[in-house]
Amino acid sequence: MNNQGVAISLFSGAGGLDLGVEAAGFEVRAAVERNKDAALTMEKNFPHLDSVIVNDILMTTTDEILEHAGLRGGERPDLLVGGPPCTPFSKSGFWLDWKRDGLDPDASLLQEYTRVLREAKPRAFVLENVYALTYNNKASRPAFDRLLREIKEAGYEFDWKVLNAADYGVPQARPRLFIVGAPEGEKIPSLPTATHTGKWERRSSGTEGAAPYVTAGEALKGLVSDPEPEERVGGQFGHLLPDVPPGDNYLFYTEKRGHPDPLFKWRSRYWSFLLKLDPGKPSPTIQAQPGPYVGPFHWENRRLRIPELKRLFTFPDSFEFVGSRSSVQAQVGNSVPPRLAEAVVRSVADVLS
Template sequence: MRRRPSDEAGGERRVSDLPAISLFGGAGGLDLGVERAGYRIAVALDYDRDSCATLRANFPHTPVVEGDIRAFTTKSILKAGGLARGDAALLVGGPPCTPFSKSGNWLEYKRAGRDPEASLLDHYLRVLDEARPCAFLLENVYGLAYKNHNAAWFEKLLTTCRSLGYHVVQRIILAADYGVPQRRQRVFVMGSLEREPTFPAPTHGGAHETRKEWDRSLRPHVTTGEAIGDLTPRLDLGEPEEHVNGRYGHLLPGIPPGENYLFYTDKRGHSSPLFEWRSRYWSFLLKLDPLQPSPTIQAQPGPYVGPFHWDNRRLRLAEIKRLQTFPDDYEIIGSRRSAQRQIGNAVPPFLAEQIARSLSEAA
């Protein structure tokens, strides 16, 4: 059996003379990958109390600034990290993605580009301008790169970074193509003052949506069975709310691994169809296939929103950490709901490490 990415990722974090500033750090997935790539998180900022506690628990050497970025000057952030303008080797962060996510398109003010949270992207750019790091790395939902109401924000991001003197590249990345056991797509934008950076080449290949062909010389995508199969019989990891009950819970056992509510439709040939075709979100009653990567881990799943385990239950905390490539001993502070949100919003550290390492080579 192949080694899990959570086993392979980077190994030890070491003291580095390459200081980095982290904004919107969340649970620290991006930060962990950055440190494994050779940087040192000199200061981290986030507004969420539990996320800040998680950062302090796992990055004891890092000053954590807790609060809304709009209330902090760049000078105060730099001071907390013992830095001056131009000292930082890297600025990293993922401004809250809700304004750019396709899940919010039903809200008129989001479609019109009037979400006030979108202004947080401006504050990332403000810190980039005033802190003047050698390089930067930004992650967000790939909807930010859509040619819709998000187009103006994305163009502003790229134009502003280039006007500040950075060589900028962007790419929508499928995490599974880099050894993460999850078909998670996100847009990454990175830039360097020295030269144009390049994204790392994919290490794995496999089917995804309409993709029929890929480089067969690459390793196959890491599957959920490889990532969490050894945790399945662990009774000590069981959680009180892992059972799926209520109106639709009894339907889950009938759905084959890798499928969702569409199994119970006339178009799929079900003898007693219960749902109209494409009448629900894709993730409704979605079940993991142990022979495939996981779909995207949700930050705030509803009662019938998957992915669910192939054993017809909700995923346990230890399992979602693995699917996001966090180490087993990584401590998440807060309630179970808070932990789900923190991990679901995080950048997989194994992916972050590979991208940050390629960026360091351009500095």
């Protein structure tokens, strides 16, 4: 590896962001992750890490993180990365009044990131989060404004933008917020230009004339995987899935669509209810904790298998997850697609080099 410097990872999860960090030339020397399965996944796939700091960031000092990275005597890391848990501001969570009102205690984890930024003084940083953090409502906007203010107070200038993973060759339409920055007075990294283009949710995105989106069909082509016990969709609505056309959802069964025996009212469910992959398009956003009838489901009328989830996130086929099926779903669904992460971190590496 053409190592460009030492990276520290906060809220590491299974290491999707960290794979991109290392592909861009850095070495992750310290990682903080409180979930035991995700920490074991990190240790299994990043053998140069002596161990992951398995602890709540609230109980972990910056000095401890720096020491874990082998940095002493005022040495500072080249890169700080992390994606604080996004539950308080996720689009799918705004149906809860207390989340819309900004009362979720996890919201404070953004301040733990800026605390380490202020104390560790890295040469550059990358922060990732849900794009709903930028919404202009009473939960998101004050938290976003505070975050940007604290980054400035820590002595950093920055660039921020919502990036769609599909615009960077990931076979999944997954918009995420990225903030990149460097100390005041130094050259500020810019977020990367999209390498792909296409349509998602009735809008066009990417760079005109760029390569077309990578589709789910292309990503899963040639993949051989064993059936999983949990892949069958049963229960009250599972039998409806086979008739849903690829790329469609429960709206197929509505009067407005002309169904002879309508079962649902128009827009009475969340859009991912009975949602099925279209092999000719990127996958819709894959969630960490989907309900029993929340897709995307495979066009073969089943839940996605773990090897398929890895392909749709651009994890290497050889990447090994630790934990139960539901734990792995959460680890993957909370991850930054490594290919997107690499594109972002390379734009930062270009400035540092």
